[in-house]
Amino acid sequence: MTRRILTHPVLDAIDDTAMISFTYNDKEYQGLRNESLAAALLANGIRTLRLHEESGTPRGIYCNIGHCFECRVTVNGQQGARACLTPVQEGMVVTSGEKLLTTVKDWRSQNE
Template identity: 55%
Template sequence: MSNRIKNHPILGNLNDEYCTFFFDEKQVKARFGETIAAALLANNTRILRYHEASGSPRGIYCNIGHCFECRVNVNGQNGVRACMTVVKEGMDVHSQHSLPQPFQKGVWEENETK
């Protein structure tokens, strides 16, 4: 059973053309024009990254680009918002596990005192 809406009451019949991309080395099917977040949700993927300090799982929260909870690594670039980024054929997406060193708790203050 598909988790995608095929006919929307306002948008009508939705695009039924697909491409593939990779999320953490697994092939994922996505509609053309769909965001990474929407494609992952449709494929039952809820965890997009892990909290930098606690390691707790994070997923989509606001889905409009405000909260940054859906940050992923796309083709080697960290901090890309999955809810705002449209899937492209062959895209290489990875869950994000940590922020760069200066932003981790305690490291910023330590670096500033040197």
């Protein structure tokens, strides 16, 4: 039984023979070239992608179509990437657990 999503309504069809390596929280994983980062993480058994900014509760993939922003991670140093819409690439560095800006108050405190 595979955990992989091989077709996606936004991304092209996935070549299930093209494995690549990427890191998530300093650990190396394998994914299929151009599958979504969310699919690659789920296929590797990772369900929690970040913690809620205020409550600290686990967050992961919810809608899987880019509407809810629950799957935000940092990709190659860029905060706020939605894992469900980001194609995984060779050597990609992904991290989670960082507090992402969510309110005007957060933005204002960092920009004053």
